[in-house]
Amino acid sequence: MGLDDEKKDAVSETKTPATEQGPQGGESETGVISRQMSEGSIYATEEEEDDEERKIELGPQYTLKEQLEKDKDDESLRRWKEQLLGSVDFEAVGETLDPEVKILSLAIKAQDRPDIVLSIPESGNPKGTWFTLKEGSRYNLEFTLQVKNNIVSGLKYTNTVWKTGVKVDSTKEMLGTFSPQAEPYVHLLPEETTPSGLFARGSYSAKSKFVDDDNKCYLEINYTFDIRKEWQPIQN
DSSP: OOOOSSOOOOOOEEEOSSSOSSTTTSOOSSOSSSOOOOHHHHSOOTTSOTTOOOOOOOOOOOOHHHHHHTTTTOHHHHHHHHHHHTTOOHHHHTTOOSOEEEEEEEEEEETTSOOEEEEOOTTSOOOSEEEEEETTOEEEEEEEEEEESSOEEEEEEEEEEEETTEEEEEEEEEEEEEOOOSSOEEEEOOOEEOOOSGGGOEEEEEEEEEEOTTOOEEEEEEEEEEEESSOOOOOO
């Protein structure tokens, strides 16, 4: 996770099982529905300290019902908002202000082998070695997440990796802005490559976090993983 030898910019694709990404999970270009992100959330740099986040100033937060009530006399704007929010059940979301985001699972997708699907423990801290990667292998990390109650703005994934107490990698990926819906979102990160060689093999510790533009953390996972010469045998 995050041990690509070459840092490169890439655009990740977000999709849902039921519909193409767009009004349901995309960021609003006009900023009327989703709370607009500052430049600090888009141009975060790797030189920032792990525990320091830029202070992002957002506009006031509204419930989804309040969003539709705003400018309700403007018929074209009202229709645009309804189209943007898609099939949101407003009776189900009620008057809840804060979004509810749950990371359901993580999957490691590599060619010529079945996906490694990792369930999220309730504690957020898997016991023992969570997974094993083959050295020099190319893979993608895929998240399945559920969004309820309200729009979550600027959701991002950060990952820091240590070996023998020394930080060896730190990555940050912007996932996007998502509206609540019944179907889970599936988000695929850009391809990465594990390092190879004698010194790359061994055990690693890592911390992954999912936070939004309000710096609210929805999940923090502390875990260990291995890099070995070969993939682990598939258990029947």
